[in-house]
Amino acid sequence: MKLILMEIGQKTTQKTTKIDSDINHSSLVIHINESWVIFCLFNNQKLSSLNKVRFLHNKKSNFILKTIKKYIKTFSKENIPSEVKLIYYNKTSTLVPSDLFDPKNSLNYMKYNISISIDDIAANDHVLNHEINNVYIPNIDINNFIFEKFKTFDFYHYSSLIIEKISNDFTEKFGEKFFVNVNDGFIDILYFKDKKLEFYNSYNYNYIEDVLFYLLFCFSELKLNPDEIHTVLSGSIDSDSKLYVLIYTYVRNVELIEPIDIDGIDFNILNSNILLSEFK
Numbered sequence: 001m002k003l004i005l006m007e008i009g010q011k012t013t014q015k016t017t018k019i020d021s022d023i024n025h026s027s028l029v030i031h032i033n034e035s036w037v038i039f040c041l042f043n044n045q046k047l048s049s050l051n052k053v054r055f056l057h058n059k060k061s062n063f064i065l066k067t068i069k070k071y072i073k074t075f076s077k078e079n080i081p082s083e084v085k086l087i088y089y090n091k092t093s094t095l096v097p098s099d100l101f102d103p104k105n106s107l108n109y110m111k112y113n114i115s116i117s118i119d120d121i122a123a124n125d126h127v128l129n130h131e132i133n134n135v136y137i138p139n140i141d142i143n144n145f146i147f148e149k150f151k152t153f154d155f156y157h158y159s160s161l162i163i164e165k166i167s168n169d170f171t172e173k174f175g176e177k178f179f180v181n182v183n184d185g186f187i188d189i190l191y192f193k194d195k196k197l198e199f200y201n202s203y204n205y206n207y208i209e210d211v212l213f214y215l216l217f218c219f220s221e222l223k224l225n226p227d228e229i230h231t232v233l234s235g236s237i238d239s240d241s242k243l244y245v246l247i248y249t250y251v252r253n254v255e256l257i258e259p260i261d262i263d264g265i266d267f268n269i270l271n272s273n274i275l276l277s278e279f280k
Helices: 060-074 103-110 140-150 158-170 208-221 242-250
Strands: 009-012 027-033 036-043 046-054 083-088 094-097 123-129 132-136 153-157 176-183 185-195 196-204 231-235 254-256
Touching: 027 060, 036 153, 036 242, 046 060, 060 083, 060 140, 083 140, 083 158, 094 103, 103 123, 132 158, 140 153, 153 196, 153 242, 158 176, 158 185, 176 208, 185 208, 185 254, 196 208, 208 242, 231 242, 242 254
Parallel strands: 027 083, 083 153, 176 231, 231 254
Antiparallel strands: 009 153, 027 036, 036 046, 094 132, 123 132, 176 185, 185 196
16 A cells, blocks of 8 residues: 655655666665664556664664765666655654644743754644644754765655655554564554544564553553554564564454565565555
8 A cells, every 4th residue: 555645754855867768767765763664666656676774782873974975875866766755763852743833932831841952943844634743853963964875855854754644545444453563672542432542552572572561551641442443563573573462361352464475685674664655
């Protein structure tokens, strides 16, 4: 299912010369986390290359930038991507109802959840037809490098894309749905009621028991019955995994979303993130 997002994300652009239609029009999507970076290269709207660089320890932005520069250098002038998107996986994001949102106060919305520096610059994604603003802090050094290299690019916070995708693709036929998206080292939990986002949060985990704890905790806080509520699992989980077996022991109405296998693409990496094959 193709995800079309016309209203979210930040676009940095500069006037450029129109490219001839015969020149390569591949697109590069870079997923950026402090413990890994994933490069998704698309040709003719199809995922053609998927590379994940995993770090032994969480890295600061200057190391991550070096990793991105090293990958970009592998392209020749003839095959350099014509489009670039950055997706930030960090813990700076805060959802603010649009009725309460003021761009001048963007950093203030986050100051109770994270430490704010005077040098930080906030960005925001418009989510769910402008009902919500997702405020976050992108990496300025990375953005500046991509701008200098490509002149125009888009950037987003991953949670904006997750919320939008799930709302578009999976909430139509049910009055209530509960979602658990399993990432590499953290999970997203979302609850939709009548297609309205009622709850979203992200939690770090080290063991599969941590995932179950947060799942049951959210059920309790939201006063939902784990035997009845339709629960959708996605990301780094499959029907043979210990995590799935553990969750199914306590949550009975479960649906598992798995990606389509793509020839030449590492399925283990592809399965780890619901956005890798669909956000072009």
